Every structure is written in C-alpha cells, then in structure tokens.
Amino acid sequence: MxxxxxxxxxxxxxxxxxxxxxxxxxxxxxxxxxxxxxxxxxxxxxxxxxxxxxxxxxxxxxxxxxxxxxxxxxxxxxxxxxxxxxxxxxxxxxxxxxxxxxxxxxxxxxxxxxxPVLPPGQVQPNKLEIDTGSRLGGYRFLVTGAIAVWGLGLIAVVASFFFPRRKSAVGGADRRPVSLAERLQPLVEGATAGTLSRAQLADLERALLAYWRKRLKLEGVEPGEAIEAMRKDSQAGPLLSQMEAWLHRPGPAQPVDVAALLAPYRNLPPEVLDLELGGAA
Known part of the structure; x- marks a missing residue:
C-alpha cells in the first residue's frame, strides 16, 4: 500500500x-x-x-x-x-x-x-447612415448632366448597332441562371464520395442551419429546439440529417439519392446560401 x-x-x-x-x-x-x-x-x-x-x-x-x-x-x-x-x-x-x-x-x-456578433448590450444592428455628400446645383450642373445623359444614350445606340446582342443556341432565349441545387450538387457528391474535408462539411452544415432557421422563422426559438424543428421539416430535414450522418458517423460511404436531397433547392437562387467553404482539413 x-x-x-x-x-x-x-x-x-x-x-x-x-x-x-x-x-x-x-x-x-x-x-x-x-x-x-x-x-x-x-x-x-x-x-x-x-x-x-x-x-x-x-x-x-x-x-x-x-x-x-x-x-x-x-x-x-x-x-x-x-x-x-x-x-x-x-x-x-x-x-x-x-x-x-x-x-x-x-x-x-x-x-x-x-x-456575440453584435457589441455587448446592443440587440439591433447599427442604423444605416447614408452620406448624401456635397450638393451641387445651378445652371452648370444641369448642363453637365444633360450632356452626360446625351453622351451615354449615343454610346448605347452605337454599341447596339455594331455589337448586337447574341442569342443563345436554344430557341434564342438567354441562358438559364444556375440554381442553388446545381451549386450544391458537387458538394453533396463530394461528401458522398468522402472527398469533402470535415472543415468543409462543418461550414456547409452551418450555412444550411442558418438558412433554414431564417426561412422557417425560428430565430426566436431556443437553438436546440430550432435544430429539432429543422430535422422534422420535410424540406430542411433530409439534407440536414444526411450532413449529421457524414459528420458524426464516419465510415464507408453509403449511397444516397442526390436528386432527392437537392429537390428543395432546385428553384432557389445560389446567393441565398453562403457557400464560401474552408479548405481541406
């Protein structure tokens, strides 16, 4: 002893x-x-x-x-x-x-x-202050503005004459804008294949949580309760649940239906989600 x-x-x-x-x-x-x-x-x-x-x-x-x-x-x-x-x-x-x-x-x-993101004691963002700048007036200002507008109009006419707008090959319509689902597809496929780093997975999960919390109007709900509500939502739940599986249950990659996971994002513009992901871990 x-x-x-x-x-x-x-x-x-x-x-x-x-x-x-x-x-x-x-x-x-x-x-x-x-x-x-x-x-x-x-x-x-x-x-x-x-x-x-x-x-x-x-x-x-x-x-x-x-x-x-x-x-x-x-x-x-x-x-x-x-x-x-x-x-x-x-x-x-x-x-x-x-x-x-x-x-x-x-x-x-x-x-x-x-x-917190805001300074201590502040519960709302600072009010946006617009600097009106110095005010110009008088006859000289009017003349200068009229000449500038006339010049821009002339440039636009000449440019349209010499450089007509090109149509797309399909029916003459403009190219269809990229959707959020198309931006997310290579990331989801990379996560399925195991090529996406843990840091990138964490950043993507955080961006999805922030987007769905705002869209489902859960900002005033307790964070844990908000996450539970997002899991149960028919649109937010599938991809969030799969993200949790990729992060918390590492192992051999399991096949997933990428099209079904991305269906809720098919008609959304890409700018609604911050997809600036970190580098490889």
Whole structure:
C-alpha cells in the first residue's frame, strides 16, 4: 500500500502537467463568435476514449464534434471542433461521453468563450447612415448632366448597332441562371464520395442551419429546439440529417439519392446560401 500511493501520485501529477500543456496549446482557439467554428487541437484528457454525445437537449448552447483522437500514454489527445449557438462561456464537457459508457469522472473543465456578433448590450444592428455628400446645383450642373445623359444614350445606340446582342443556341432565349441545387450538387457528391474535408462539411452544415432557421422563422426559438424543428421539416430535414450522418458517423460511404436531397433547392437562387467553404482539413 505504501508503494502504490507514490506511484498514483506521480501519475496524477504527470496527467495534470499534460493537461496544463494541452490547455496552453489550445488557449489561442478557445474564443469564437456565434455560429463560427472553433477548434481545440492536441487537448489531452484523462480516462477512456471520449466522443461527442448525441444532441438531445433542445436548449443546448453549443455543438461539439471530436474530429481526431490519438493515444497519449494512459490518456488520449483530441482535436475538437465546436460552434456556439448562444454567446457566453460554455463547458464542453457536457457535450462529451465515454465510448465505453463509463462515467466522465474527474474530467477537467473545457471552457470556451463564444462572443456575440453584435457589441455587448446592443440587440439591433447599427442604423444605416447614408452620406448624401456635397450638393451641387445651378445652371452648370444641369448642363453637365444633360450632356452626360446625351453622351451615354449615343454610346448605347452605337454599341447596339455594331455589337448586337447574341442569342443563345436554344430557341434564342438567354441562358438559364444556375440554381442553388446545381451549386450544391458537387458538394453533396463530394461528401458522398468522402472527398469533402470535415472543415468543409462543418461550414456547409452551418450555412444550411442558418438558412433554414431564417426561412422557417425560428430565430426566436431556443437553438436546440430550432435544430429539432429543422430535422422534422420535410424540406430542411433530409439534407440536414444526411450532413449529421457524414459528420458524426464516419465510415464507408453509403449511397444516397442526390436528386432527392437537392429537390428543395432546385428553384432557389445560389446567393441565398453562403457557400464560401474552408479548405481541406
């Protein structure tokens, strides 16, 4: 008994030092803003392997994903991605669980700071101020404006005479604009094939959540409850559920009906969704 206690003490001290070093490496990434993904890399946590807990609480204030796990002595080293649904300080421990079903035990706090997009105390965006600029007037202004309008009209007539507008090959009609479904198709096919990175998948999921939350008028609803409502919606649900499967249940690619997933986006213009995705992980 006397020989075991010093050994246990040494293991505890070593684990604590590893946690401090891990926290020091991840300190620069413990702050983000609402809706923006944050990452904690190389975070050493004691005990058996951890994974993201299923999102069942409708009042959840953050979403957590474990992107990578590495053995680290008797502990594990993690790369964790998260994005906050509400501003404030959140402890990510409540969104994790042991793979083997054992209790979390003495897991140290994993605190992150999620900042609001607006300044503290401001609940509405700043009013748009239009600078009217300096006012011009008088006879000279009228003459100059008339000459400019006449010149532009003359240029338009000459241009239409020498450079007539070309018709498209099909029935003389203009080319059909690209739809949101056509913009999304290569991304969905890339996710199905496993060529889309986790960062790109996370960015696409966040853009879809933001779009459907606004379209279904769920801005005033608790984030967890809003996500549950979006999952159950006949239009928003299919692609969002598939995104969750690609992110939280990695494994061999399963065939999906791309046309059915993209049906709700077929008649939407591409600019309604921010498709600026991050690079490969």
């Amino acid at each position: 006397t020989h075991r206690r010093p050994a246990e003490l040494l293991r505890t001290v070593a684990c604590a030092l590893a946690l401090l070093a891990s926290a020091d490496r991840a300190r620069a990434q413990t702050e983000t803003t609402v809706g923006m993904t944050g990452t904690l890399e190389g975070l050493v946590l004691p005990g058996s392997e951890l994974e993201a807990a299923p999102l069942t609480d409708r009042k959840a204030k953050a979403v957590v994903r474990v992107s990578r796990v590495y053995p680290h002595g008797t502990a594990f080293r993690y790369d964790i991605e998260y994005f906050g649904l509400e501003p404030g300080t959140h402890d990510l421990r409540q969104y994790l669980k042991r793979k083997d079903g054992s209790p979390l035990g003495e897991l140290p706090p994993i605190a992150v700071q999620v900042k």
